[in-house]
Amino acid sequence: MNQIRKFMYGRYGFDQFTRALVVMSLILSLISTFLRFNLLSMLSYLPFVYALFRILSKNIAKRTQENMKYCKMANQCKKMFNDIKLSLVGTKTHKYFKCVHCKQSIRVPRGKGKISITCPKCKTEFIRRT
Ligand SMILES: [Zn+2]
Numbered sequence: 593m594n595q596i597r598k599f600m601y602g603r604y605g606f607d608q609f610t611r612a613l614v615v616m617s618l619i620l621s622l623i624s625t626f627l628r629f630n631l632l633s634m635l636s637y638l639p640f641v642y643a644l645f646r647i648l649s650k651n652i653a654k655r656t657q658e659n660m661k662y663c664k665m666a667n668q669c670k671k672m673f674n675d676i677k678l679s680l681v682g683t684k685t686h687k688y689f690k691c692v693h694c695k696q697s698i699r700v701p702r703g704k705g706k707i708s709i710t711c712p713k714c715k716t717e718f719i720r721r722t
Pocket of ligand 1: 691692693694695696711712713714715716
């Protein structure tokens with residue numbers, strides 16, 4: 593145990609980006625097993641090798657920067673998926689529509705039947721079922 597600690601001293605270790613790489617590698621290898629696709633199974637090792645490299649890396653500043661970039665991108669993706677989800681299904685109490693003119697997102701209460709919606713930004717009116 594002590595030797596592992598000594599070996600890991602000054603090395604970067606595990607972070608969110610590394611976790612994502614490991615997950616990606618697992619998913620790729622699962623898909624390749626499923627499809628019996630050999631090239632993909634070889635490719636599935638790449639993110640894993642890169643994850644190992646990052647864990648053992650001594651260039652901590654560079655790895656931290658990579659992780660920050662990854663987190664920023666992951667957050668943007670999450671936000672995008674959330675926006676898509678909201679515009680498709682809305683919430684229990686509200687539905688979301690995009691203005692036909694300026695694409696502004698507009699939230700309206702659910703279950704009011706067919707209503708005319710006025711965009712708060714450009715004042716365009718359009719009719720939607722809520
Ligand atoms: Zn508008």
